[in-house]
Amino acid sequence: MEIIKAAHLGFCNGVKRAINVAKTHAPCLTYKELIHNKKVVDGLKNEGIYPVHDLSVVKSGDNVVIAAHGAAPSDFEKLARIGANVYDATCPMVKKVQEIVREYSTKGYKIIILGDKNHQEVQGICGFSAETPQIAADFDEISLEDGEKFAVVTQTTFFEEKFEKIKEKIQNIISYTHKIVVFFNTICYTTMAKREEAKSLAKRCDAVVVISDRSSANGNRLYEFAKSINDNTFFVSEISDLQSVMISKYNTLAIMAAASTPDELIEEVLSFMSDTQNEVLENATENTATEEVTEVATAAPEAGEMAAAADAPAQSAKTELTMDDIMASDKAAGFTTYREGKRIHAKIINADENGIFVEIGGKKDGFIDKSEVNIDGTYNPDDFKAGDTIEAVIINKKGDSTYVTLSKREIDLVKKNDEEALKAFESKEFTVEPPLKIVKNKEGNPVGLEGRLGAFTVFIPGSQIRIGRVNNLEDYLDKKLRLRMLQKNGRRVTASQRVILEEEKAEKEEAFWSTVVPGAIVKGKVKRFASFGAFVSVKGYDCLAHISDLSWKKISEPSEVLELNQTYDFIVLKADRETGKISLGYKQLQKKPYELAAEKYPVGTVIKGTIARIHPFGAFVQIEDGIDGLIHVSQISHKYVKEASELLKEGQEVEAKVISFEGNRITLSMKELEPAPEEKPAREEVAPEAADGAESEVKSKAPRAPRKKFEYNPEKAEERKRDRRDNSDEPHEWVSDSGNATLADLLKGIDFKFDDEENK
Structure with missing residues (x-):
């Protein structure tokens, strides 16, 4: 099988740049995933790089990296208001699209974006338009009714062929109108190059393997494109995806990868395919040898000698053996050899109390001592009948010149070990005894480890040793790994420790998230400091205690309150399982x-x-x-x-x-x-006699008796009024209280009396 690699494999320049920016400013947050590859994003978390989908969780002083897919201007403004340190890792190709949208939107053009409305890149581009743009995946979703001028741009991973078809249809429509439509092919040149390669390879090869994360738009479109040309196209995001693919039946196989696919995964897939190809050859050789040995044991002596010649190294069917070749081979006809360790199917001649005599072909017979018959050391001659066939292995070719010494016990041990190995492979977990050895690809690069279990070779790809990247395989040569079989091909098994660790991690996470809820008190160990807070390990998970939640007082460094590698009680303020971010508080547990x-x-x-x-x-x-x-x-x-x-x-x-x-x-x-001021003496009064100059007695003013509280009783008041009127001797006259009475009317009949004549 010929494996053909595409020229453009691995991260594109935009992705490499984004990762470098994040690593430079770690620990940091990234606005949404840095790239669309879960393995890479999970690996970056180990370096203190965490994605966030909600900017409200960002605090002043946090380092925030804008992902390669970009963000809207409003996102940059919000981060500026928060006071975060922003590092823009937007891909230059995406920036080009953003600037076109900004420019033409300002000029009054209606914007049309060809792409996926749910994609992070497209959502960010929308923010550069003065009005809400149209987002279309195909021509049928485009409307030219509302507007006279339109500008059309594409998502950087859009299909070029589809863009040209949409462009042609729009141009046909506007040719009968006065509308203006300008087109910008903003598809990434790397994407176009990959598709040109995919087109060529899909036509040339029997099958195609596209390596990518399922969440990658670039990878999904590459797969769809190759699949449209070659039906034998397979999507691979994990090595386990190859289990159901019989790649050995294809003569030529093309390997392609998305722009967000890490080199490690590509190398593992290539190594796996190379190993599978070698296994096919090994199985073919092994099966041929087995058939030939069987013929030696069951055919007549002449036929056995001729068949033994077939046990020689495989040669081309078109090449004839010369006599020199035959004589040079220790397995040539008539010269059967008895190599130590060779497995033989032998025919029983007879069995006695000393052991079993067998026919093995060639000029000599074989003998199995009774101690080499069964694993447990028991032996009963009656259990072995003449003419029956048994399997044995040559253990000593230099013994008695009359017989070849064999062992059935050794073969039984191998079979038992094989049965135990097969049971282990079917179980959820097995181990391989160290030491292991490093496996390298054709270029000499290490790609994994290899060990033995029974007669089986167990291969562990580098990415399957642990969660995350292994930098030095030599660190694992003497370790006993906990493994689970991913695939078995003949006597070669591909296994993984990572799947076990991921399962345990998932169980641990489930238990962790069910208990770590807002308000819960947890113990955490301080792992490292950043300007914006302290990273704390809680049951193995990295959590952040922001500097504003460490002390009721204003502090400039987390080290003013906490010490590295010390364990403290914290309270969970916020737990977001989707983003994997947990906010802790320390000051909330301290007295104010x-x-x-x-x-x-x-x-x-x-x-x-x-x-x-x-x-x-x-x-x-x-x-x-x-x-x-x-x-x-x-x-x-x-x-x-x-x-x-x-x-x-x-x-x-x-x-x-x-x-x-x-x-x-x-x-x-x-x-x-301060002492209270002294009180002044009570005020004194002088008696009236002192006014005449005579001695007078100074008397202190007596305190006034408290007044009795007055209570008004209207009935008693009216009664007193009647008494005063009835008992009066003065003449009086009751008059009307009419408002029309004059003063004369009121004074009429009153007898005025004067005491002196002067007033009469």
Whole structure:
């Protein structure tokens, strides 16, 4: 089988650049996945690089990398308001599309984007349009009704053939109108090159393997394109995807990969295919040899000698053996050899108390000593009948010249080991005894480890040793790995420890996320510091305690509160399983400064402090770092003080007494520490006689008796009024209370009497 690799394999330049930017500024966050490859994204988490989908979780001072697919201007603005450190790793090809949309949208063009509306790149491009653009996957989804001028751009992974067809149809429509449509083929040149290669290879080869993550738009489109040309196209995201593919039946096989596919996965697939190809050859040779040995054991001596010649190294069917070739071969006809370790199907001649005599072909017979018959050492001659066939192995060709010494026991041990190995392969977990050896590809690059279990060769690809990349395979040569079979091909088994570790990790994660909920108290070990907080390991998971959640006081470094490699209690503030991000708080479990102050400075305590701020209503005194108390203007002095600044100034050291503590408010008093002014004596009165100059007695004014509380009773008031009227001797006349009465009417009939003539 010939394996043909595409020239363009592995990360494109845009992806490489994005990863380098993230690693340079790690630990950091990436806005959405850096690239669409789950393995790569999970691997980057081990380096402190975590994706976030919601910018509300970002805090001031965080390092945030914009992924290769870009983001909308509004996202950049939001990050600026938060105060994050932003590093733009947008692919240059994507930036080109964004600038075209911005320019033509500003000129009044309606924007049409050809691509996937749910793709991160397309969503970011939309943000550069002044109005909501149209997003279409095909011509039928495009409308030219609302507008006169249109600009058409493409997602960088869009199909070029489809773009040209859409362009042609739009041009046919607008040829009968006055509408203007400008087209921009913004498909990535790397994508176009990959598809040209795919087109060529899919036509040339019997089968095609596309290596990519399922979430990659680039990989899915590459697969669809190759599949449209060659029906024998297979999508591979894991080596296990090749289990159901009988690649050995194809003569030529093409290998392609998406722009987001890591080199490690490509190498593993190539190595796996190479090993499978070699196994096919080994199986073919082994099967041929087995058939030939069987013929030697069962044919007549002459035929056996002739058949033994077939046990010679395989040669081309078209090449004739010369006599020199035959004589040079120790397996040539008439010269049967008895190589130690050779497995033979032998025919029983007879069995006695000493052992079993067998016919093995050639000029000599074989003998199996009774100690070499069964594994457990037992032997019964009656169990072995003449004419029956048994399998044995040559253990000593230099013994008795009459017989070849054989062992059935050794063959039984091998068979038993094989049965145990097969059971192990069918189980969920098995091990291979070290030491292991490193396997390299044709280029000499290490691709995995190899060991033996029974008569089986077990291959462990480098990516299947652990979760994440293995930098040095030599570190694992003497380790006993926990393995599970991925594929069995003859006597070669491909196995993985990673699948077991991932299962355990998934179980551990399930248990972890079910208990780590907001409000839960957890123990965490401080692993490393960053400017924006501390990374804490909780049951093996990396969590972030932001610097603002470490102390009630303002701090500049996490190390002011926590120590590396120390374990503390934390409270879970937020847990997002989708993004894998957990926010922890430390200060929430500590007493607030004013709670500590309440214990340290109870009411009545005299404190010393510095005037920190002055307001008309009073002055704030800094008792200690982070704790202030208020001296109200009325508590500064026993004298009347209009404003605090009359007696106090900032920076002045004062003594004051704690007079109340309500919540986080401490009230202080300076006048409580000053003596109260003396009370004035009671006021005295001088007797009237003192006015004439005579001696008078000074009398103290007697205290006034308290007044009786007056209660108004309308009935009694009316009764007293009637009594006064009835008992009066003065003449009077009742008149109407009409509003039309004049003064004369009111005075009519009144008898006025005067005491002197002058007033008459």
